[in-house]
Structure formats: structure tokens, C-alpha cells
Amino acid sequence: MLYTIIKKNSYQDSINLMLLTNAVSAMEGLEKVQIMMATPANKDIFKDAGLYTDELKAAESNDMAIVIDTKDEKKVEEVLEKVEQYLKDQSISGGSQAFETVRTWDRAQSTLPNANLALISVPGQYAAEEANKALDMGLHVFLFSDNVPMGDEAQLKQKAHEKGLLVMGPDCGTGILDGIPMAFANVVQKGRIGIVGASGTGIQEVSAIIDRLGEGVSHAIGTGGRDLKDPIGAITMMDGIRALENHSQTDIIAVISKPPAKEVRNQVVDLLHHVTKPVVTIFLGEKPETYEGNVYQAYTLAETAKIAVDIAQGKDVQADYNAGDYEVKDVQLKQGQTAIKGLYSGGTLASEAAVLLSDGLGLGTEITNEDGYVLKHKGHEVVDLGDDKYTQGKPHPMIDPETRAKFILEAAKDESTAVILLDFVLGYGSHDDMASALLPHIEYAVSFAKENGRELYVVASVCGTSNDPQDYEGHIKRLKESGVIVKDNNNEAVRTALSIVGLRVNDVQKQYKDKPQPRTTFNLTVSDEVMKLVTEKPRIINVGLKSFTDAIVASNVPVVQYDWRPIAGGNEKMRKILSLLK
CATH class of the missing domain: 3.40.50.261 (Succinyl-CoA synthetase domains)
Incomplete structure (x- = not known):
């Protein structure tokens, strides 16, 4: 049953409400829950999720809308208590601000x-x-x-x-x-x-x-x-x-x-x-x-x-x-297990991966974005999970692991998948510890494939520095200890993934030319x-x-x-x- 709570004139920024939705969704006894401002665009998201109600129809853009799908009416009060505590904690955390x-x-x-x-x-x-x-x-x-x-x-x-x-x-x-x-x-x-x-x-x-x-x-x-x-x-x-x-x-x-x-x-x-x-x-x-x-x-x-x-x-x-040794020793793949699945939180990193993969497949280097997929060819996929298609009403994948976790499981279930290719982007604004958040899903995917008689390889790069708040070296260490092949950058990670399925990029030795005559002045x-x-x-x-x-x-x-x-x-x-x- 759907329960709707409208908090009048209670504006919160979208990222706060997305993270709050994730926190509440982890509660037991809930089928679905969504917390957003009641803007026209967000009402469409409620509709798509099967959470649209008459009370929501009357809400205005400056109202916070909470829609809960649960069989237990008592859970509604628990959700409201969690919402109030979250908003209170947000207020307290900003109370001693230096501005x-x-x-x-x-x-x-x-x-x-x-x-x-x-x-x-x-x-x-x-x-x-x-x-x-x-x-x-x-x-x-x-x-x-x-x-x-x-x-x-x-x-x-x-x-x-x-x-x-x-x-x-x-x-x-x-x-x-x-x-x-x-x-x-x-x-x-x-x-x-x-x-x-x-x-x-x-x-x-x-x-x-x-x-x-x-x-x-x-x-x-x-x-x-x-x-x-x-x-x-x-x-x-x-x-x-x-x-x-x-x-x-x-x-x-x-x-x-x-x-x-x-x-x-x-x-x-x-x-x-x-x-x-x-x-x-x-x-x-x-x-x-x-x-x-x-x-x-x-x-x-x-x-x-x-x-x-x-x-x-x-x-x-x-x-x-770009030359280097990208070979992975003792690769064991079953017949038909040839596909690379690039599941990216970063749009430009996804585009770079698509260019290199397309090059390695002999398709040229021009790419297009269709529904968040920067490449889709014979089982090979590179998807930008930060695309608007995947972030409507949800946190960006650099903040929240949920969307990528689902894609990782889907890739593991696909019998053609040989390699899952991932980026971990550190820095201000990103998740506190994305490695620890995604590793249970990665480990489950690898064990699922193994139980079904397949080896599944996971290759990743970590975009960060030693001064980032998320512990750059610690991220790499945790990933490696779990069997993830970690490369120094996205370019090396993509080439390693290509090597696993027997492909490579044919690089060009660039020649030096004199500066051309400019066509105009600036x-x-x-x-x-x-x-x-x-x-x-x-x-x-x-x-x-x-x-x-x-x-x-x-x-x-x-x-x-x-x-x-x-x-x-x-x-x-x-x-x-x-x-x-x-």
C-alpha cells in the first residue's frame, strides 16, 4: 500500500534527498520509498516508479514529498522518525560552519x-x-x-x-x-x-x-x-x-x-x-x-x-x-566468453574507454552516446552511469554505489562477459570509500560466475592523489587484496581488459611537423x-x-x-x- 507524507515549504537540495532516500531504503519492511521535492519533473519520476498518489498531485515544488510502499503501516512512522533525525543531523553538522x-x-x-x-x-x-x-x-x-x-x-x-x-x-x-x-x-x-x-x-x-x-x-x-x-x-x-x-x-x-x-x-x-x-x-x-x-x-x-x-x-x-605490458597471465575463458563490460561513474573516462575499445575492435575511434551507452557492439558495452538516464531521482554513481552494483550483477549473469571494467573516482564530493562499498558486489559477481563454471576478471583504475580524503593507496590495496586487477590509469586498465580477450590497440608513432600557417589571426x-x-x-x-x-x-x-x-x-x-x- 502507498502512504504519502507532504512536508509543506520544506526545501532540501536534491543530493541530500537522494542520500536520504538511500538511507531509508535500507530499512526492513519497505517495498519502495522515494523522497524528493514535488517538482513537475520529480512527479514524473514518482509515476515511473509506481509511487504516484492523489496527495502528491496537489503538492507544490517547494514541498518535500515522501511516498512509501509498505504492507506494514507501522513502518511509516519509523520512516518519518529516520527522516526527521537525518534532517536534524544535517542542521547540526552545519551549525558550527565557518561561513x-x-x-x-x-x-x-x-x-x-x-x-x-x-x-x-x-x-x-x-x-x-x-x-x-x-x-x-x-x-x-x-x-x-x-x-x-x-x-x-x-x-x-x-x-x-x-x-x-x-x-x-x-x-x-x-x-x-x-x-x-x-x-x-x-x-x-x-x-x-x-x-x-x-x-x-x-x-x-x-x-x-x-x-x-x-x-x-x-x-x-x-x-x-x-x-x-x-x-x-x-x-x-x-x-x-x-x-x-x-x-x-x-x-x-x-x-x-x-x-x-x-x-x-x-x-x-x-x-x-x-x-x-x-x-x-x-x-x-x-x-x-x-x-x-x-x-x-x-x-x-x-x-x-x-x-x-x-x-x-x-x-x-x-x-x-601508450606502449606497455598489459598481459594477464594464465587467462582462462570459456568459448563465447569474449565481452568487456565497462561500467563507469565518470563520463569522460567512459568516453575514453569506448574510443580505445572501439579501436581495438577495429571499428574506428568515433563514438556516440545512446541512452548512456557510449559503446554497444556484439556483447561489448561501455556505459556512462552518470548519464541523465541513470541519475533521474538517484545520486550520481560517484556518490552512491547502488546503480553500479546492479550493473555488475547483470554483467556477471551474462555468460559472454569476460571482463568487468571499473573506475573509482576519489576527491571532494565523491563517496567516502567506494572500494569498500562496491567490493561485496564485485566479490559476489566473481563467485557467481565461478559457481557457473566461468572465470570473471575485474579490471579497475583509481583516479586520485595521495592527498585526497579517501586514502588513495588504501583504495588500491583493498581492491588488489580482493583480486581486482588495478592499473595506474584508465588507459592502462582498458588495454589490460582488451588483452584478456585477445585484442589490442594499434598505436601510432607520432611524427613531428612544423607549425602550419594559421588560417586567421587572434x-x-x-x-x-x-x-x-x-x-x-x-x-x-x-x-x-x-x-x-x-x-x-x-x-x-x-x-x-x-x-x-x-x-x-x-x-x-x-x-x-x-x-x-x-
Whole structure:
């Protein structure tokens, strides 16, 4: 039977409610439970889950909705007690915070009058409106929010460019500004290598490898994954490149892009040939055969980091960074057991895996994303479990193991599966101990396959640094002790998985060419506001997820928390009327 509790005007951010739902779901005697704000989009999720009720229909966007499916009515009171205790604990944990919490933009600006950056993580339907307010206040924007329409992204970035500001995002999952981790980021030492690019696990993988190789990062300017699409035209990437070109403490620039639009990509490369500093690029899906002038084109994320480090340390750039011994001894597979299942929490890591696997299968290196699957071919699968398809109403897989645990079991039941390929992404915002959370499911999958007469191999990489809060070395140790084959990076993990099923990537020995004649000229100057952003410590108004203040406070950076709530209780019609009256 379904029981519905509506807590009027009780706004909580989505991640808190997702984690609360997971905690409550572990209680015995419940068939299903879902706790979300009663927005129109979330009501659709309730419907899809078979949890829609008449009481929910009348709830408004600023109301918290709890729907419980249970045969025991007494369980409802237990759920409510757990919910109240969870929210109370959240309130207590923020009681001794080292920053002020406000409820309006005006109050945020008066509390931190020298703020220069807004970190925005509100629901996607409100994100563009809040970002426009920040730009009008003269603030750069780090836009974590996803599900922002492409047209809104183009408008925001053009407006920012005209104002001499940067919009990083939307869907900007990772950034590092003057050593300060933003959103989901690893703890990386400061150094001479600046990064600009797709803002998630691509930046995390490259920056973490740079750190582990003994160098550091000056800035990592996130662009969002769509910046090199035609409607956007690489506005943020090109302004970010100009910023790093003018930043005296950046000696090398690394550029990371998801598969780009061809003409936009060519325009970015033309700009890079005007830059005076050495540049390392990766355009995922491209398999470069040359280095051109000061632009060193890489095939993998690990290669991107290694080239940048070699340049920083005054070493010669090698023709190939991907050679290695990826053989696993004494592989025992049954006939027909040929498939690799890549189950990824990181979107860029999933894309890289799909490119390499496609290459090893002789399918070329171009990839597409269909329903979260970046590759699906004859049993081989690479799935981005952080795709919107899998995170509607659920925590991101870097936070919660549940979705991946289900996929691991499904892969083990598939008799064609030879290898399960996993990433473990550490850093601020990620799960405290994902290795321990997933290992029971991994061990069960391996034992299930063995009971059915099959050997199942699990290959993983850990994206992190020794200073991350989750214990990088401990993660690796726990995985290895459980029989997981752990490689130093995602590139090595994918190649090892390919080796297990008798496949390999045919790498190119890159040749060096002189810099080509540029097709156009570029102005490399930047605004005073952008120069201040890269030469001064950020001063941040955090709009939305309070957990993002953890890394900021730990870095002794000024921050004010804007405890955002939807205007007019989330009523769209009333919100638009109020907006017009201002």
C-alpha cells in the first residue's frame, strides 16, 4: 500500500534527498520509498516508479514529498522518525560552519562584497536565471547545474564574453582555481601546468596523474561538455586558453575536449598555434599522427598528462606514450566468453574507454552516446552511469554505489562477459570509500560466475592523489587484496581488459611537423576581470549545494552560502510574473 507524507515549504537540495532516500531504503519492511521535492519533473519520476498518489498531485515544488510502499503501516512512522533525525543531523553538522548563510543575492553580495565567483548548483530549470543574475553582478560563474538548454548556455557564455567574464559550465563537474578544488575535484598540488577543458573526470584524470608524476596544476578551467559544439563555438575554451596564455605562473597548457564539432575544433587549434606556450591537446575520438609546432596532440588522457609533465621537466616528448605490458597471465575463458563490460561513474573516462575499445575492435575511434551507452557492439558495452538516464531521482554513481552494483550483477549473469571494467573516482564530493562499498558486489559477481563454471576478471583504475580524503593507496590495496586487477590509469586498465580477450590497440608513432600557417589571426588579450580571476584567490558565493563549501573552507577561501529556494515555491507561472515585475 502507498502512504504519502507532504512536508509543506520544506526545501532540501536534491543530493541530500537522494542520500536520504538511500538511507531509508535500507530499512526492513519497505517495498519502495522515494523522497524528493514535488517538482513537475520529480512527479514524473514518482509515476515511473509506481509511487504516484492523489496527495502528491496537489503538492507544490517547494514541498518535500515522501511516498512509501509498505504492507506494514507501522513502518511509516519509523520512516518519518529516520527522516526527521537525518534532517536534524544535517542542521547540526552545519551549525558550527565557518561561513555565513544568507537567503538572497543582495545579502550575499553585502556579506562578501569583493566576491568574484558564483558557484551555482540549483536545479537545471532555474540555473540560467540565477547565472544571469550573477553575471549582472559582475561575477564569473561556475555552473555545476545540468539539464540547461543549449540555447541558454549559448546566451550565458556570449553575455559573459561581452562582459569580460567566464561561464564555466553548465554541467561543470570539476575545476581548480589557484589550487582550490571546485565541486568534484581531487586534491592536486599547485604547479606550472594549466588545464582548460571538458569539466569532469577528464580534468580529474589528467590533473591527478600530473600530481602523481610530481608536477602540479596552476588552474583547471572547466568548460562543460558541450562547449565545442556548433551552437556554442568554444567561447569558454578560447577565453580560458587566452587566460592561461597571459598567466605568468602557467608554463604549459593542456586542452581536453569531448568529441567536438569539426569547424569549432579547427578554430581552437588555430588559436593554439598563436599561443607562445607549449600546448598538449586531446580531442576524444581523434587518433593523432603528428605533433605540430608547439601543439602536442595526445590520444589518451594519461598521454596528455605525461606529455605535459615531460615538457615541464625539460624532457624530450616521446613519439608514443601508450606502449606497455598489459598481459594477464594464465587467462582462462570459456568459448563465447569474449565481452568487456565497462561500467563507469565518470563520463569522460567512459568516453575514453569506448574510443580505445572501439579501436581495438577495429571499428574506428568515433563514438556516440545512446541512452548512456557510449559503446554497444556484439556483447561489448561501455556505459556512462552518470548519464541523465541513470541519475533521474538517484545520486550520481560517484556518490552512491547502488546503480553500479546492479550493473555488475547483470554483467556477471551474462555468460559472454569476460571482463568487468571499473573506475573509482576519489576527491571532494565523491563517496567516502567506494572500494569498500562496491567490493561485496564485485566479490559476489566473481563467485557467481565461478559457481557457473566461468572465470570473471575485474579490471579497475583509481583516479586520485595521495592527498585526497579517501586514502588513495588504501583504495588500491583493498581492491588488489580482493583480486581486482588495478592499473595506474584508465588507459592502462582498458588495454589490460582488451588483452584478456585477445585484442589490442594499434598505436601510432607520432611524427613531428612544423607549425602550419594559421588560417586567421587572434587577439590573445583578456579582460581585467579574467586576469584577476587567474591571478587572485577566488572569493565565492556558493548558490545551492552546501557540501561544495567543504573544499573551499578547507582551502581558507572566503565563501558565503546562499541558501537558495525556488521563487514562489517553484510555481512557474508566478515565478515568471514576479520576474517581469522586477
